[in-house]
Amino acid sequence: MPGDSTIVRFENVSLSFGATPALAHVSFEIKAGETRVVLGAAGSGKTMLLKTAVGLVKPDSGRVYLFGQDVTDLKESELFAIRAKVGILFQEGGLFDSLTVEENVAYPLLNQQVLHHNGTRPAEDLDNRVREALRFVELEHTLEKFPNELSGGMRRRVGIARAVVTRPALVLYDSPTAGLDPITANTIISVILKERDLRNTASIMVTHRYQDGHLMANFRYNPSNGQIEPGARTGPEVGAEVSQVSTRFLVMHEGRLVFEGSETELRASPDSYVQKFARAGTA
């Protein structure tokens, strides 16, 4: 698909562990700069969706395209170069707990050097990039700390810094607010909005909290005061009211994709399972 701005594309993807289906005939796509919010109960296959997207898990059938390239049957070694263009925040942050925050955030950068055998990037530049990424999530003072010395919310933010330090075109967020209090959760979402709106990255966010999706669809990051505010995204490539259009909701139930549409459509859906998520937000 050359020239196409499609970043991720699932075609009838199925995956099962033994008798239980983790993904059943899932098809969807996301284009550059767009946002997808994946809602679903625990065990509905949300995390598997993300892991399949970057080839961490191989589907039993169907095709997965990443940046226009069919990654379904690629070997692990061939995937590394493509994965370098994707940032991932794992459920619990997935930080390397024997490395400091600084080493964690530097890891993807160092690793790309190892991958490409150039090794020419000066150490100073590396240091700047790491500091910049940590400043982005407002955790520049934690450089020397180890992940277990940080709170849950801070760990997620370091996870985001590590995910975006390579300036990927696509970032996947696996339950970024799970287990956090509402205030910390909103901080995390505002960091995610900041990344999306300042760098225009495509985002797929898996969550069980409707509010997270609501914020993603209806709020934007205001660079002048550093706060998030209601309103459509504006930017060089994004026109007014794009936000509602470019943020779409996916609802998963037992591996199946039972709903795809905008927030308005989500609220209007007659499906009782889908309604549970929409109502959770208004309650």
Added chain:
Amino acid sequence: MLDFLKNPIATFQDFLFLSGRAIRNIFRAPHYADDILLQMDIIGVGSLFIVGLIGFFSGVVMALQMSRALATYGAQGQIGQIVSITLVRELGPVLTAVLVAGRNASGMASELGSMRVTEQIDAMRALGTDPIQKLVTPRLIATALVLPLLTIISDFLGLVGGYFIATTMLNITQSQYWSSAWQVLEYNDLTQGLVKPFLFAIVVALVGCFYGMRTVGGTQGVGRSTTKAVVVASVWIFVITSMLDPLFVNL
């Protein structure tokens, strides 16, 4: 009918796959020299004291126990030979390997297991590192380099232990002990004394990493993997040594 064999065979197949990839990675870039050195320090320097201690006492015990049997034939002067042969051929390699299995196969299984259950292994893959290249291969190389060296140290301290008993309790002179201990050793003994720890090292490292990498089920799972790694590695050490012995004895 043979369904009960399915699981063990599937596990063994997975083990062979991991081993194949880990060994193939030795010859492929990128190489993580830092990780190899770190592991050599943890496994080698870290085990030095306990390996030396156990080596010394096994020499002491061998000399004490065998002296009674030898006294029956009036051959106490041969104590150096007995200690030297048993230590170099069998006890040194096996005891050292079992110790390292207990210390480091468990360490590897629990470290990699915790990384697995906290998604650090997946994170590593997502960030473009082959976890086998980064985690398993350095441990394999480090153990294979260090275990033969540890065995040599253990053998030597065992001989010192035997010497200590021989001179203080059995009235054997220093030169008598060392010359009999030294002269009895043939190339065959030295070869098997060094081939064995090399093979044990491969088994210890791969089994430890294997059970770590396939950990499931949270912290409890980490505990299970650790136990399995030590038990399986120790059993394999004894299986391998008893398979090798007929080969070398006939040489």
